[in-house]
Amino acid sequence: MRGGDSDDSKAPPLIRWIAEPLALPKIAVAPFRKPEPSEPIGNGRPVLVLPGMASGDGSTALLRNSLSEAGFHTYPASLGRNLTISRAKFASLEAKLDRMVQADGKKAVLLGWSLGGFYARVLAQRHPSKVKLVATLGTPFSGDRKANNAWRIYEMIADHNVDSPPLPDDPAVKPRAYTIAFWSPVDGIVSPASARGTETERDEAVELPFRHFELGCSRRSIRKVVETLGNRLSVIDTA
Numbered sequence: 001m002r003g004g005d006s007d008d009s010k011a012p013p014l015i016r017w018i019a020e021p022l023a024l025p026k027i028a029v030a031p032f033r034k035p036e037p038s039e040p041i042g043n044g045r046p047v048l049v050l051p052g053m054a055s056g057d058g059s060t061a062l063l064r065n066s067l068s069e070a071g072f073h074t075y076p077a078s079l080g081r082n083l084t085i086s087r088a089k090f091a092s093l094e095a096k097l098d099r100m101v102q103a104d105g106k107k108a109v110l111l112g113w114s115l116g117g118f119y120a121r122v123l124a125q126r127h128p129s130k131v132k133l134v135a136t137l138g139t140p141f142s143g144d145r146k147a148n149n150a151w152r153i154y155e156m157i158a159d160h161n162v163d164s165p166p167l168p169d170d171p172a173v174k175p176r177a178y179t180i181a182f183w184s185p186v187d188g189i190v191s192p193a194s195a196r197g198t199e200t201e202r203d204e205a206v207e208l209p210f211r212h213f214e215l216g217c218s219r220r221s222i223r224k225v226v227e228t229l230g231n232r233l234s235v236i237d238t239a
Contacts, residue, residue, distance in 0.1 A: 050116025
């Protein structure tokens, strides 16, 4: 609940949902856009960026390139089109995380957009020794898994329902790593409360006033995400 408004725990209203496709052109051209300029704040920290539902690495290209511009060592998920939760894809991410940490000699940052955030949080839960920070962008990890406007489409594609995914882990359980939940009060897909989580489910909730499909492709949103990751890591690394 935020500001006494309990409605943000429910799926967003139709008016927000139908406005979401306005951001799709930004996602389509993400691989061709120049990265957002930034100070070198990443210090070579490895970052695995996980795309949302029905998306691939092309959708996160601007986000990854902007993180690279800021001095992070970014990695694509290499999942192909991320349609549903899959044991096989999760296993490939576990192997990639291991390679990243070994190659860079540092604990990783996991950054998941929407559905990608489920993978990010479970990876951090299972591999605490390899993860420094986990962040989600509009991921409905908390509360009712049907408090969003995508669950019916998900179940049409998947061979399971949203309440019984093939990974038994509960994404609401806070990983040992520092955990940031980026959420939007104008999200047209995911309820703000589900993406924000409770105080026991994450360390920090950061508001991004952008549509769900803009969270990883809007320049202003990316700027805030990059700055937040850099600032938090600088504090964590010196603690």
